[in-house]
Amino acid sequence: MNTDIAMQLLKRPLTLICILLAPVLALAQQSSDTPDRLAPFYPTPELIVEKMLQLAELKPGEHLFDLGSGDGRIVIMAAQKFGAIATGIEIDRDLYERSVQRIKKLGLQQKARIIHGDILKQDYSSADVVTVYLLPSSNEKVRPLLEKQLKKGARVVCHDFEMSGWTPERVVRVEDQEGRQHTLFLYRR
Ligand SMILES: C[S@@+](CC[C@H](N)C(=O)[O-])C[C@H]1O[C@@H](n2cnc3c(N)ncnc32)[C@H](O)[C@@H]1O
Numbered sequence: 001m002n003t004d005i006a007m008q009l010l011k012r013p014l015t016l017i018c019i020l021l022a023p024v025l026a027l028a029q030q031s032s033d034t035p036d037r038l039a040p041f042y043p044t045p046e047l048i049v050e051k052m053l054q055l056a057e058l059k060p061g062e063h064l065f066d067l068g069s070g071d072g073r074i075v076i077m078a079a080q081k082f083g084a085i086a087t088g089i090e091i092d093r094d095l096y097e098r099s100v101q102r103i104k105k106l107g108l109q110q111k112a113r114i115i116h117g118d119i120l121k122q123d124y125s126s127a128d129v130v131t132v133y134l135l136p137s138s139n140e141k142v143r144p145l146l147e148k149q150l151k152k153g154a155r156v157v158c159h160d161f162e163m164s165g166w167t168p169e170r171v172v173r174v175e176d177q178e179g180r181q182h183t184l185f186l187y188r189r
Pocket residue numbers: 035036037038039040041042043044066067068069070071073074089090091092095117118119120133134
């Protein structure tokens with residue numbers, strides 16, 4: 001930058017402020033685009049997955065969404081055993097790829113898919129059933145989205161952490177094969 005241009009810029013305070021703030025604004029933009037990690041990967045035992053889908057009374061042809069689908073086990077069981085059209089959303093590339101591979105291997109591509117993306121940026125308006133196994137603070141972030149988008153009668157099953165502010169239709173306690181207790185909350189919009 002030559003001295004004349006530099007002097008011109010210095011005479012324009014707003015331009016100068018913008019130049020000085022540019023790296024800060026770029027950083028802020030970047031962090032607001034970075035998806036929130038709403039929970040670590042901690043899989044639901046298969047027995048409990050089945051109980052969740054039974055509790056939701058998932059039917060063939062219904063649309064299920066698993067928020068943070070991990071290795072894809074809920075999506076896979078929903079499609080394979082319950083005949084649902086199942087979608088998982090997973091932020092972790094490795095888990096996403098692993099679950100897509102499993103779906104292909106099982107020949108379930110017509111009924112099961114995984115979106116590599118952010119739970120908070122999806123459209124759930126077609127969902128009949130939503131499954132949630134996230135942290136309590138994350139349920140608070142997801143709740144407004146579900147309240148806005150879910151159709152009347154859609155069911156939401158939360159594993160271990162309730163959706164605060166909603167009244168569950170049923171609360172079920174189930175023990176897994178290792179004797180660990182799980183609590184399932186069924187909500188109906
Ligand atoms: C507790 S695990 C539950 C996995 C699976 N639903 C189950 O019950 O077996 C939570 C999953 O959410 C994923 N996750 C966390 N934040 C996310 C986000 N913002 N968007 C998509 N997936 C996310 C994690 O990578 C992890 O696989």
